[in-house]
Amino acid sequence: MSAEHGRRMGRRGVLRTAAILAAGAPFATLRAEETPIRIGFPVPITGPYASEAADQVRAAEIAVAEFNQSGGLGGRRAELLVRDDKLDPGEAATRAIELIEKDRVDFIVGSLSASVQLAVNTVTKQRGVLYNSISQSDQIVSSPDWGPTTFHEAMTPHMTAGAVGRYAFEKLGKRVAYVAADYAYGHEMVAGFRAVGATMGAEELAEIKMPIGTRDFSTLMPRLQALRPDIVFLCNFGRDQQIFVKQAHDSGLKRTAHIVAPILLQTARIAGGAQAFAGVLGGTSYYWGIESEVASARAFNDRFRKAHDGRLPSDYGALGYSGVRAVLTAAAKAGSTETAKVAAVLAGMKYDFYKGPQFYRACDHQSVQSVFIIESKANGSVPEDVFNVLATVPGREDMLKTCAQEGLG
Amino acid sequence: MAGLSLDLLALQIFTGLALGAVYVLLATGMSLIFGMLTVVNFAHGAFFALGAYAGFLVLALGGNFWLALLAVPIVTGLLGMAVEWGLVRHLYGRGIDDPLLLTFGLSYVLVELIRIFAGTQGLPFDTPDALAGAVDIGIGYFPLYRLFVIAMTVTILFLLWLFLERTRIGLIIRAGARDPEIMRVLGVDTGRVWRLVFGLGTAIAGLAGLLAAPLQGVSPEMGNAILADAFVVTVVGGMGSLAGAIIAGLLVGVIVSLTALFAPEAGDVAIFALMAVVLLIRPQGFFGRAGLMS
Numbered sequence: 001m002s003a004e005h006g007r008r009m010g011r012r013g014v015l016r017t018a019a020i021l022a023a024g025a026p027f028a029t030l031r032a033e034e035t036p037i038r039i040g041f042p043v044p045i046t047g048p049y050a051s052e053a054a055d056q057v058r059a060a061e062i063a064v065a066e067f068n069q070s071g072g073l074g075g076r077r078a079e080l081l082v083r084d085d086k087l088d089p090g091e092a093a094t095r096a097i098e099l100i101e102k103d104r105v106d107f108i109v110g111s112l113s114a115s116v117q118l119a120v121n122t123v124t125k126q127r128g129v130l131y132n133s134i135s136q137s138d139q140i141v142s143s144p145d146w147g148p149t150t151f152h153e154a155m156t157p158h159m160t161a162g163a164v165g166r167y168a169f170e171k172l173g174k175r176v177a178y179v180a181a182d183y184a185y186g187h188e189m190v191a192g193f194r195a196v197g198a199t200m201g202a203e204e205l206a207e208i209k210m211p212i213g214t215r216d217f218s219t220l221m222p223r224l225q226a227l228r229p230d231i232v233f234l235c236n237f238g239r240d241q242q243i244f245v246k247q248a249h250d251s252g253l254k255r256t257a258h259i260v261a262p263i264l265l266q267t268a269r270i271a272g273g274a275q276a277f278a279g280v281l282g283g284t285s286y287y288w289g290i291e292s293e294v295a296s297a298r299a300f301n302d303r304f305r306k307a308h309d310g311r312l313p314s315d316y317g318a319l320g321y322s323g324v325r326a327v328l329t330a331a332a333k334a335g336s337t338e339t340a341k342v343a344a345v346l347a348g349m350k351y352d353f354y355k356g357p358q359f360y361r362a363c364d365h366q367s368v369q370s371v372f373i374i375e376s377k378a379n380g381s382v383p384e385d386v387f388n389v390l391a392t393v394p395g396r397e398d399m400l401k402t403c404a405q406e407g408l409g
Numbered sequence: 410m411a412g413l414s415l416d417l418l419a420l421q422i423f424t425g426l427a428l429g430a431v432y433v434l435l436a437t438g439m440s441l442i443f444g445m446l447t448v449v450n451f452a453h454g455a456f457f458a459l460g461a462y463a464g465f466l467v468l469a470l471g472g473n474f475w476l477a478l479l480a481v482p483i484v485t486g487l488l489g490m491a492v493e494w495g496l497v498r499h500l501y502g503r504g505i506d507d508p509l510l511l512t513f514g515l516s517y518v519l520v521e522l523i524r525i526f527a528g529t530q531g532l533p534f535d536t537p538d539a540l541a542g543a544v545d546i547g548i549g550y551f552p553l554y555r556l557f558v559i560a561m562t563v564t565i566l567f568l569l570w571l572f573l574e575r576t577r578i579g580l581i582i583r584a585g586a587r588d589p590e591i592m593r594v595l596g597v598d599t600g601r602v603w604r605l606v607f608g609l610g611t612a613i614a615g616l617a618g619l620l621a622a623p624l625q626g627v628s629p630e631m632g633n634a635i636l637a638d639a640f641v642v643t644v645v646g647g648m649g650s651l652a653g654a655i656i657a658g659l660l661v662g663v664i665v666s667l668t669a670l671f672a673p674e675a676g677d678v679a680i681f682a683l684m685a686v687v688l689l690i691r692p693q694g695f696f697g698r699a700g701l702m703s
Contacts, residue, residue, distance in 0.1 A: 045529055046524070046529050046629075046630070047630065048628075048630075050529045050530045050531065050628075051530040051531065054529070054530055182674050208669075208673045209673055209674045210669075210673055210674075210676065211674070211676055211677045213634065214676070215625045215631070215634055215635070216428060216624065216625065216665075218424050218427070218428060218552070218555065218624075219421070219424050219425065219428065219665060219666040219668075219669035219670070219676075220669055220673070221424070222417050222420040222421050222424060222549060222670075223417065223421070223670055225549060225550065226414065226416075226417045226549075239531060239626070239628065242626060243624075243625045243626065246624075246625075246626070247552070247624065247625075250536060250541070250542070250543060250552035250553075250554060250555075250624075251543055251550060251551070251552050252542070252543035252550040252552075255550075267530075270533075271530075271531060271532070271533045271626060272533065272626070273533055273535055275535070275541075
């Protein structure tokens with residue numbers, strides 16, 4: 001690592017360093033002039049969340065291109081270093097360490113699983129590197145995981161399940177069964193629904209936890225049908241979500257129960273097909289269709305269409321965009337890539353990049369934002385035309401746990 | 410557990426049998442290859458995935474599911490024969506480890522090739538219209554397509570049995586497995602027989618992949634997880650035993666299904682626990698011959 005650094009600088013660079021050091025200027029200034037702003041972007045390129053990860057990369061590249069076209073940070077351009085974390089916390093931690101120690105990244109944005117982002121966060125927190133997570137988690141904005149360099153652009157399960165739960169318990173019924181991926185995401189979503197359910201008189205019939213990456217859910221269908229719930233809350237993600245909905249459709253479960261996913265994924269819906277998903281409800285952080293009402297959404301969609309052959313961004317893809325753009329915007333405002341200065345700008349920063357107004361709450365760096373309630377529709381005009389927006393729950397701080405509840409008060 | 414009725418239990422067991430059907434197919438192909446060639450084919454899961462992708466290609470080129478049912482085993486069978494000819498046959502007689510390592514590496518190459526040509530994301534695969542939806546089977550609703558998978562499995566096993574027991578080539582294969590030297594002395598080209606057996610195994614693997622595609626969609630890694638399951642089935646049933654593959658496949662399906670009813674979190678562990686118990690009590694599996702692996 002040091003050899004590589006030395007080679008890149010060359011003899012003149014070393015001499016200049018010596019000169020500047022002699023003049024008393026900090027070493028960091030030299031680095032700032034010579035190297036691009038590097039953003040590490042670990043996401044699960046392979047595995048059950050590959051579709052979502054691929055879209056996150058596409059969208060993040062747009063944020064980087066925009067930043068560079070607008071002149072960068074005093075001429076310093078940004079660069080995205082995409083790494084495959086294989087949806088594995090150990091792999092992600094290794095990639096994060098490499099990105100920091102070997103590639104000398106200024107920031108890390110990314111990861112797409114509650115447990116993986118916690119692993120990345122552990123690494124960045126220890127090394128004092130700013131990390132903006134673009135995947136759902138309550139834990140990351142709570143003690144002891146949260147740290148001063150931790151930011152969370154994605155929604156939390158608490159706010160997502162809260163918004164979706166209030167809608168579902170009111171309109172669809174009170175007898176519920178949970179199917180959850182057996183890791184942090186699933187557990188936190190179920191906890192979020194339970195918290196709302198308790199205030200609305202919900203009756204819990206069962207909670208079924210399944211390993212992540214499950215290929216066959218047919219074995220759950222007899223029991224789910226026998227329980228006769230009004231709602232099956234489907235708290236899993238990616239290919240798991242797609243396979244469950246397909247197999248639930250085949251088994252006839254939808255005849256007797258509503259399927260509601262706290263995060264209903266555009267990518268899963270496209271891969272799973274209209275027929276299997278018909279009538280499935282859920283929440284989302286973003287649906288491109290809001291562009292008729294939200295100007296920033298239209299602008300973002302247009303740039304995405306232009307850059308990617310007319311395709312439209314997905315929910316989690318868009319998080320890649322806003323996560324990267326937020327960090328770069330803060331760096332531009334701070335006039336520096338120093339962690340402390342950028343973090344100081346980001347904490348409390350108000351912005352509207354693609355879905356209407358958002359802001360990072362100062363005490364836990366959680367992005368306060370709107371939640372959309374959507375329904376899968378039968379047939380659309382383009383492949384991405386898959387949802388109807390049933391309701392918009394505007395972002396308010398009272399949707400979040402208080403920082404005292406998170407142990408940060 | 411509350412609400413446990415006889416109907417629910419019956420439907421759960423039936424679901425397990427349907428799940429077992431795919432295991433049976435995959436394990437049959439593995440067992441066939443091992444029983445005849447003493448090759449543990451770790452690329453079997455990759456052929457499973459290739460079958461699903463070949464089916465997707467048939468549909469994308471304008472064909473239908475029924476045509477894919479014919480075309481896919483031919484494609485994966487021929488590919489298997491090519492692999493046997495180009496790679497595996499050079500390792501015959503070199504113990505069990507060498508072909509195992511070769512096919513293990515090959516599985517990585519094949520999956521990576523799928524990723525390169527078809528993307529890492531996976532592709533949708535609709536249930537054929539004629540087989541969509543659920544039917545009432547007396548104890549509850551059951552997906553029609555899964556009934557079809559059971560029927561297909563029974564048909565394939567019956568055809569395989571006919572082929573091995575009632576045809577001249579089948580006779581040669583069985584004789585060759587027992588005493589290849591005598592067969593060579595009698596003028597039989599055993600190399601061709603082995604190639605055919607390997608191709609037959611991969612053809613069945615490809616067909617299993619195609620049958621699984623409408624259940625879970627198509628993805629490069631789809632064979633990885635099921636290979637582990639199929640390997641458990643093969644070990645429990647006895648390496649090289651077709652009857653063992655069938656009985657163990659159905660048993661594993663039922664165990665997975667009942668685990669999902671009573672302790673879903675343990676789904677991944679249950680079948681490996683079964684394997685551990687079987688290995689402790691009867692190391693050669695239900696129907697395996699002792700000492701084959703040594």
